[in-house]
Amino acid sequence: MNDWHGWAAVVVFVGTYALIISEKIHRVAAAMGGAGLMLAIGATDDVSAFYSQDSGIDWNVIFLLLGMMMIVGVLKKTGMFEYLAIWSAKKARAKPFRVMVMLIVITALASALLDNVTTVLLVAPVTLLMCERLALPAAPFLIAEVMAANIGGTATLVGDPPNIIIASRAGLTFNDFLVHLAPLAAVLVLVLIGLCRVMFRSTFVYDEDRAAEIMALNEREAIRDPRLLVQGLVVLALVVAGFVLHPILHYEPSIVALLGAGVLIAVSTVETNEVLGEVEWPTLAFFAGLFVMIGGLIDTGVIDHVSTALSNVIGDDEQGGAQMMLGASAVLSGVVDNIPYVATMAPITADIVHDMGGTGTHVLWWALALGADLGGNATAIGASANVVVLGIAERNRQPITFWQFTKYGLIVTTATVAVSSLYLCALYGLLT
Known part of the structure; x- marks a missing residue:
């Protein structure tokens, strides 16, 4: 990082991050402005920004989001989400905390x-409609479920993109993740439920009149277009199968999502313009800007410098190294998107594991995965799912501010990382 471009890139990134935090200007404007400055100072260029697999815009993420937003846009027209909202609220007896627990568990399992x-x-x-029916603020429920998604994603190889990178570099299998991380993910979901009971206690106001109205509803009446619903669910099932069968089919999730969206629009009577109108375009633009900014940090060697410094500190200290990897990864992934961070750290971790004479299931790999996945809950832009939910909330006039999300995110991240630290200690004997 001797080149002035590196320091300039840091200044641009920190300045943009400060603007996003302050909310003085819209986060999309800040991200796009920061991306433009990265290009203007030469921290990155058009080739790196648009075509580089390592430091450019992650088009797989962009088009995965685009495809799934289009599918969701079609399903919204069927009344499916109203059906699920009423059904879920009735199952929870219209009691707010039970509703939140149901959402957390379902989201974690799906992730x-x-x-x-x-x-x-x-x-x-579904969450937005359920909160509308119960006259509850949507923000606490959306925040809880996005945190559940990030926690649930740690359980499997396909749950969070960094896990795929780690599995590829370390030679880990789907079952390795299930054995080593799924039990911890289940515990962390319980921790999240306990924290939500305390953090959002003022939200859980039971309204008997609203509850009676909900219990009297017939959820089947919410379905407006049964034929379109069947078409949408068949396509969605095929898309999910494509995601799960990725190791066999070798189709990227973005390709599967786009194919599903294309097929659904082709076989249904929904107008293409209507579907495109449901896409969260500002969210996609924000991601593009964020990727370009992070690419500037990668191209100028900033992220590599930080990662190498971490590896030098760890050295051959296995016991302290795992804890340091967990903590540092959680902090950095709360600020920098965890995908490029893990992509940079994976080869460094592989070298450390090799020098220690470890195997593919070395504790450092699990520390890296846990830190990167759980650290995403720390801030409003720490994980892709966070940004998507903030965009959806804003579009539905239920805005969630950066600090509103982050003040809860820091609590959840601190607690889950602490539990993960104890888990690693107990499971791998790091206390001895």
Whole structure:
């Protein structure tokens, strides 16, 4: 980082981050402005920004979001989300805390099979409608479920994109993640439920009149277009199957989502313009700007410098190294998107594991995965799912501010990382 471009890139990134935090200007404007400055100072260029697999815009993420937003847009027209909202509220007896617990558990389980972004795209509309029916503020429920998505995503290889990178570099299998991280993810979901009971206690106001109205509703009456619903659910099931069968089919999730969206629009009577109108374009623009800014940090060697410094500090200290990897990854992933961070740290971690004579299931790999996945809950832009939910909330006139999310995110991240630290100590004997 001797080149002035590196320091300039840091200044641009920190300045943009400060603007996003302050909310003086819209986060999309801040991200796009920061991306423009990264290009203007030469921290990155058009080739790196648009075509580089390592430091450019992650088009797989952009088009995965686009495809799933289009599918969700079609499903919204069927009344499916109203049906699910009424059904869920009735199952929870219209009691707010029971509703939140149900959403947390469903979201966490779904995120273990799908990626966390796809999960929140499907669950958020149900949440908004449920809160509307119960006259409850949507923000606490949306925040709880996006955190559940990030926690649930730690359980499996396909739950969070960083896990895929780690599995590829370390030679880990789907079952390795299930054995080592799924039990912890289940515990962390319980921790999240306990924290939500305390953090959002003022939200859980039971309204008997509203509850009686909900219990009297017939959820089947909410379905407006049964034929379109069947078409949408068949396509959605095929898309989910494509995600799960990725190791066999070798189709990227973005390709599967776009194919599903294309097929659904082709076989249904929904107008293309209507579907495109449901897409969260500001969210996609924000991601593009964020990717370009992070690419500037990668191209100028800033992220590599930080990662190398961390590896030098760890050295061959296995016991302290795992704890340091967990903590540092959680902090950095709360600020920098965890995908490029893990992509940079994976080869460094592989070298450390090799030098220690470790195996593919070395504790450092699990520390890296846990820190990167759980650290995403720390801030409003720490994980892709967070940004998506903030966009959905804003579009539905239920805005969630940066600090509103982050003040709860820091609590949840601190607690879950602490439990993960104890888990690593107990499971791998790091206290001895």
